[in-house]
Amino acid sequence: MPAIKINVLIVENTKLFREMLTELMQSHHSDTVTCSSGAAAIETTKHRNFNLICIAYHLPDMTGDVLCQQLRSKPQLKNSRIILFTCEDNVELLKGALLAGATDIYNKNDFAQFQTYIERYANLVKSNLVGQALLIEDSPSQLKWLKMHLECTGLDVDTFLTAEAALDAFLENQYDIVITDMVLAGKMSGLNLVRNIRRLPSDKGLTPIFAITAYDEISRRIELFQVGVSDYMAKPLNPEELLFRVSNLIKQRQLYYELANERKVLREMTLLDPLTNLYNRMALNQLLPKAIANAKRDKTAVSLVLMDLDFFKRINDDYGHDQGDQVLIETSNWLRNAFRQGDLVFRWGGEEFVIFLNKCTLAEAKVLMEKQRERFERHRVAGHAITASFGISGFEDFNAETGYGELFKQADKAVYKAKQSGRNCVVCAEG
Ligand SMILES: Nc1nc2c(ncn2[C@@H]2O[C@H](COP(=O)(O)OP(=O)(O)OP(=O)(O)O)[C@@H](O)[C@H]2O)c(=O)[nH]1
Known part of the structure; x- marks a missing residue:
């Protein structure tokens, strides 16, 4: 079952466009109602809710922005997406429509763009999330309501009325998200639950936490983010917004795991430097000759930079090796x-x-590296003032025999020159 049923109202008096919109919506299994005038749309929405309303700007009895304003004033349509369709590019008209409460404006002549929007919307609404959620809320009726909506997305949901019981479950199981109210039945508040989770070492402490709060004040919001919640919503909750936000957090979490896994595999392949997680010299020897040969074949310019921190030894000597590592x-x-x-x-x-x-010429590389050099000059690194010297080589002459070895040699000479010239500078190889 999809999490949210898409109910669509189409207000359009051109038969062809009305049919195109209807067909598109029905291809996404939405309930669709059509009207051909503003008055009919106002009548239709008297007692009905729609989560998507498509309005043509030019209607027989009023303009789309006027209708939009009237629909927005209905409490049940406060959170609906209202899309206006026009053939005009008049900026003032478009601005007026947004001020009247339109969510977005699409050009009728670019139907493909709207199709993409609807596909994305439908996919998100119907997305089947895979994961385990921990839900904590002290009101049993609210807990039931939230559980029902979350389960519709495909999530498995464990529910608790108190933070104490939830924390025990959290420590024992693997959850993809924690969704918690801030005021709870037991002695521990939602804020303290967040603090306890964030204090945990390992990946568990990084689990996304979604906070629900009855009080939406700036100071409370800041407090929530300060203790480490990933996102929050104030009551009364809109289920559609809640599901989008929860879905985003879970997807980010999954992406994080994918990246972490990828990194692990690379490290295992001994291509990553264990201290910095950057590619190491072995990776360089594997990747760079290929990358340079590809650039040569595609006739695209490339540049190679050697960057060397200045007087780095002093950091180790004066503050210790750990500080050097941090830098x-x-x-x-x-x-x-x-x-x-x-x-x-x-x-x-x-x-x-x-x-x-x-795809970077020597001149472009110089500008980029100048920016990096200034960045060192302006900002401390791990609390230490340090500068860097840069040597750059590049090739734009695709017939030349220059390969990786030659480029590296030239960059090395250039950085040597940079050091000789007093450090904290960028030197380009002469070729
Ligand atoms: N903390 C730390 N130090 C390292 C690491 N690898 C190398 N070093 C130190 O880096 C220092 C490099 O010193 P030098 O080659 O004299 O270079 P420098 O002090 O930056 O001086 P210039 O390059 O001439 O500006 C040495 O003291 C090394 O022991 C590391 O992984 N961690």
Whole structure:
């Protein structure tokens, strides 16, 4: 059974477009009602709720934004998605429609875009989640209601009225998400339950926690995030929003596991540096010659950077080896997130890193590395002021015999020059 039934109201007086929309909605098994005027839509929604309303901007008796405003004022349609359709690109008109309460606006001439939107919406609504949820709520009726909605998505749900009992279950079992009210029946509050979970070592402590609260004030929200909840919603809960948010958290969690597993496999293959989790020298020897040969074949420019931290030995000598390690770890985390997909970052050894920049000319690489150099200058790394020197080589001449070995040699010479020139600078190889 799908978690949420899609009820659609289509307000459109052009027969062809009305039929196109109806067909699309029915292909996703939604209940569809059609009207051809604003007045008919107002009448139809007198006592009915729709979670999706599609309105043509030009209706025989009113414009779509006026109808949108009237529908929005009905309490049962407060949270509906209202989509307006127009053929016009008039910015003021579009702005007015959003102000009137439209969720989004689609151009009638780009039906494919709307099809994609509906597919995504339908997939999310009907998504079959696989996982185990721990649900804690002190009101038995609310607990039953929440359990029913969560189970409709495919989740297995264990329920508890108190945090104490829930925590015992949490320690014994493997849950993909914890959904908890903040005010609970026992002595332990929802906040304390979150604190207890976050304190746990290992992956258990990272389980997504979704908080439900009766009080939606800024200070409470900040408090929730501070103790470590992943997301929250204030009562009264809208089941559709709740399920989307819960589904997002579970998918993020699953993605995290997939990445963690991938990393484990790589480490086992001894391609990752154990301290920084960056690719190591062995990975470099496997990946770089191939990447450079591919670039040559595709005639795309690439650049190779050698980055060497300046006076790194002093950190070890003055603050200890652990602090030195922290600097290396934080530097690696920076570098890992600093470049585009397709670029590769390696720990070459000690405090030396190699960065392969795909589809990047020497001039572009210089600008990028200048930014990284400034970043070191501006921000402390693991609490320490440290700078770095960069040597860059690149190839744009695709007929030349230059391969990985030559590029590496040139970058190495350039970084040597950077060190000789006083460090904290970027030097490009002369070719
Ligand atoms: N903490 C820590 N230190 C390391 C690691 N690998 C290498 N080192 C240290 O890194 C230091 C590198 O020192 P040097 O080669 O003199 O380089 P530097 O002090 O950065 O000086 P310049 O490169 O000339 O600016 C040595 O003291 C190594 O022991 C590591 O994994 N962790």
